[in-house]
Amino acid sequence: MIRIAITSLVLWCWLVAWQPGFGQFKTEEGKGCRLGDPVVMRWQAGMVITASGGACRGIKGTAPIPRNWPEQQVEIVEEDVSPGVSLRYQTVDGLVDMMVVQIPNLPGGKEAKALVTVEVRRFVQLPPPDTSIFRIPETRQIPVAARPFLGTSPKIESRDPKIVAKAKEIFPAEGKDWDRVKAIYDWVREHVTYKQNTPLRGALAALKDGTGDCEDMTSLFIALCRASGIPSRTVWVQGHCYPEFFLVDDEGTGYWFPCQVAGTEAFGEMPDARIILQKGDNFRSPINSRERVRYLAETLTGGSAGANPSVRFIRQRLAE
Secondary structure, three states: OEEEEOOOOOOOOOOOOOHHHOOOOOOOOOOOOEEEEEEEEEEEEEEEEEEEOOOEEEEEEEEEEOOOEOOEEEEEEEEEEOOOOEEEEEEEOOOEEEEEEEEEEEOOOOEEEEEEEEEEEEEEEEOOOOHHHOEOOOHHHOOHHHHHHHOOEOOEOOOOHHHHHHHHHHOOOOOOHHHHHHHHHHHHHHHOEEOOOOOOOOHHHHHHHOEEOHHHHHHHHHHHHHHOOOOEEEEEEOOEEEEEEEEEOOOOOEEEEEEEOOOOOEEOOEOOOOOEEEEOOOEEOOOOOOOEEOOOOOEEEEOEOOEEEEEEEEEEEOOO
16 A cells, blocks of 8 residues: 655745636735736646556545636646546645545556646736735734634744744834834845755744755744734745735735745745745645645555555646
8 A cells, every 4th residue: 555745845946726716816906916917827737647566446646736816817728637537626725726636446557647737827916006004913803714824834933932032033113014024024034044955944943043945034934924923824836935924904904915035035026927836834734634744745545455556746837
C-alpha cells in the first residue's frame, strides 16, 4: 500500500474548487487595490499513474489547481482523463481548489492519467487611491474566514515571546494604520538579508539570524503582523511566495493587500503577475490529519499487496 505526499513546492524566490467555484470572478471594487492589465496564461495540473508489480486497487490522488481570486480569473478549458478514472473538484477551507482523482482498479503495467488545463487571467494589483482611510480592524470586525490568520502556522511562530517582543518594539503606537503596517514591512526588509535557495527555517530563525529566503522573510512579516493584531497570510505563486495583510476602510469593509517582502519594493500593490496557486499557510494534511502543513501539495494513496502505483505529478505553465 503506497502513501505519497509531495510536501511543498520548490519555492525559490525570484528577486525582481470545487467545480461551481469557477466562473464566479468579480473584479475588485470599492476602495481596495485597483486592477491593472491582465496577463493571460494556461496552467496544467494533475497526475500520470502507472501500476507497478501487478494490479493496483483503491487509488486516490489529489492535486491543487489555481482558483478564482479578485485579482485572478480561472476557467477550466480541458480535462484529459483516462477511461476508468473519475475526477471531481473540492475546495479546502475556501482557499485551495483541489482535483480529486479515483481509480478503483488499474491493471498491472497499465497507465492512467488525469490532467486539467485552466486558462488564467492574472491582473496586476495597483495601490489603493487613498491609503489614509484604512485601519486595523477590531476583533469583531474581522470576518470569520480571516480570523485563523491571527494565529500560528507552521514556521510562523507569531506567539513566540521573541516575536511578540519584537512586534511591540517596532510597531508604532500612533499614526495612520497603513503606515504602521508599513513600519513592519520596512523593518523586515532592512534587517533581514535575502539569501536565495536556503532550506525553510521560518519566522523565528529569520528574526534570530537576520537572513532568509522569500519563505522566511514572508513568514517573519506575517508573524509580526499577527502578533500586532493584523490578519496576514501567505500567497503562493510559481517559484515564489509573498504575504498579504487585512485592513478595513472607513466604512468597515475589509480588504486584503499584497506586498513584496523579498524583491523589488511593493507595498499594498503587486506588479508580479505570476499565477496564484493557493493562499494560506496552515492546512490539515490530507495524509495525516494530526499534521499541519504550510502548503497543500499533491498526494497519492492506494495499491495492493506486492503492487504499488508509481506517479508523475504534473504542475506546469504551458507554452503560449
